[in-house]
Amino acid sequence: MAATSGFKKVFELYVSKIPWTLANKEMREYFGQFGVVKRCLLPTDKETGFHKGFCWITYSAEESLSNALHTDPHVLEGAKLQVQRNRRHQFIPESTQKNKDSDEAL
DSSP states (O other), X not given: OOOOTTEEEOEXXXXXXXXXXXXXXXXXXXXXXXXXXXXXXXXBOXXXXXXXXXXXXXXXXXXXXXXXXXXXXXXXXXXXXXXEEOOSOSEEEHHHHHHHHHHHOO
Protein backbone atom coordinates (compact mmCIF):
# COMPACT_ATOMS: atom_id res chain seq x y z
CA MET A 1 0.00 0.00 0.00
CA ALA A 2 1.36 3.43 -0.97
CA ALA A 3 2.08 5.99 1.72
CA THR A 4 -0.51 8.78 1.78
CA SER A 5 1.16 11.12 4.25
CA GLY A 6 0.79 14.68 3.00
CA PHE A 7 -1.97 13.63 0.62
CA LYS A 8 -5.72 14.07 0.87
CA LYS A 9 -8.24 11.52 -0.41
CA VAL A 10 -10.48 12.81 -3.19
CA PHE A 11 -14.11 11.73 -3.49
CA GLU A 12 -14.81 12.38 -7.16
CA LEU A 13 -17.25 11.17 -9.81
CA TYR A 14 -16.80 11.21 -13.55
CA VAL A 15 -20.13 11.84 -15.29
CA SER A 16 -20.65 11.46 -19.04
CA LYS A 17 -23.49 11.54 -21.59
CA ILE A 18 -24.69 14.89 -20.23
CA PRO A 19 -27.31 16.57 -22.45
CA TRP A 20 -26.11 19.88 -23.91
CA THR A 21 -29.11 21.65 -22.33
CA LEU A 22 -27.77 21.11 -18.79
CA ALA A 23 -25.48 23.63 -17.12
CA ASN A 24 -23.10 23.55 -14.17
CA LYS A 25 -25.87 24.78 -11.84
CA GLU A 26 -28.22 21.90 -12.70
CA MET A 27 -25.45 19.32 -12.32
CA ARG A 28 -24.46 20.76 -8.94
CA GLU A 29 -28.09 20.80 -7.75
CA TYR A 30 -28.81 17.25 -8.91
CA PHE A 31 -25.68 15.68 -7.42
CA GLY A 32 -26.10 17.82 -4.30
CA GLN A 33 -28.96 15.54 -3.23
CA PHE A 34 -26.34 12.90 -2.36
CA GLY A 35 -24.17 15.19 -0.22
CA VAL A 36 -22.18 18.40 -0.17
CA VAL A 37 -20.65 19.10 -3.60
CA LYS A 38 -17.24 20.71 -3.20
CA ARG A 39 -16.64 21.23 -6.90
CA CYS A 40 -18.42 20.70 -10.20
CA LEU A 41 -16.21 21.00 -13.28
CA LEU A 42 -18.11 20.99 -16.59
CA PRO A 43 -15.56 21.82 -19.32
CA THR A 44 -16.68 23.80 -22.37
CA ASP A 45 -15.52 23.80 -25.97
CA LYS A 46 -13.67 27.05 -26.67
CA GLU A 47 -15.01 27.30 -30.22
CA THR A 48 -18.70 26.51 -29.66
CA GLY A 49 -19.16 27.60 -26.04
CA PHE A 50 -21.13 24.41 -25.33
CA HIS A 51 -19.99 21.96 -22.67
CA LYS A 52 -18.26 18.79 -23.81
CA GLY A 53 -20.83 16.36 -22.40
CA PHE A 54 -18.89 15.22 -19.34
CA CYS A 55 -17.97 16.59 -15.92
CA TRP A 56 -16.32 15.84 -12.61
CA ILE A 57 -18.21 16.13 -9.32
CA THR A 58 -16.12 16.31 -6.13
CA TYR A 59 -17.74 15.57 -2.78
CA SER A 60 -16.50 16.52 0.67
CA ALA A 61 -17.24 13.06 2.12
CA GLU A 62 -16.89 9.45 0.98
CA GLU A 63 -20.48 8.70 2.06
CA SER A 64 -21.80 11.23 -0.47
CA LEU A 65 -19.77 9.61 -3.24
CA SER A 66 -21.06 6.20 -2.23
CA ASN A 67 -24.67 7.44 -2.20
CA ALA A 68 -24.32 8.78 -5.74
CA LEU A 69 -22.66 5.60 -7.00
CA HIS A 70 -25.35 3.35 -5.51
CA THR A 71 -28.16 5.27 -7.18
CA ASP A 72 -29.02 4.00 -10.64
CA PRO A 73 -30.15 5.23 -13.05
CA HIS A 74 -29.27 8.92 -13.01
CA VAL A 75 -31.71 10.54 -15.46
CA LEU A 76 -31.75 14.26 -16.24
CA GLU A 77 -33.95 15.78 -18.95
CA GLY A 78 -34.76 12.30 -20.24
CA ALA A 79 -31.12 11.27 -20.68
CA LYS A 80 -29.45 8.52 -18.67
CA LEU A 81 -26.11 9.78 -17.38
CA GLN A 82 -23.13 7.47 -17.04
CA VAL A 83 -21.72 7.86 -13.53
CA GLN A 84 -18.56 6.24 -12.22
CA ARG A 85 -15.87 6.87 -9.66
CA ASN A 86 -13.01 8.94 -11.04
CA ARG A 87 -10.03 6.61 -10.69
CA ARG A 88 -7.36 9.03 -11.96
CA HIS A 89 -7.10 11.26 -8.87
CA GLN A 90 -7.86 9.33 -5.71
CA PHE A 91 -5.16 11.14 -3.70
CA ILE A 92 -3.76 14.64 -4.24
CA PRO A 93 -1.21 16.70 -2.31
CA GLU A 94 -2.93 18.71 0.42
CA SER A 95 -1.36 22.00 -0.75
CA THR A 96 -2.76 21.46 -4.28
CA GLN A 97 -6.26 20.84 -2.92
CA LYS A 98 -6.25 24.13 -0.99
CA ASN A 99 -5.42 26.05 -4.15
CA LYS A 100 -8.11 24.26 -6.21
CA ASP A 101 -10.80 24.86 -3.56
CA SER A 102 -10.16 28.60 -3.50
CA ASP A 103 -10.14 28.82 -7.32
CA GLU A 104 -13.34 26.83 -7.80
CA ALA A 105 -15.59 28.56 -5.23
CA LEU A 106 -18.99 29.42 -6.71
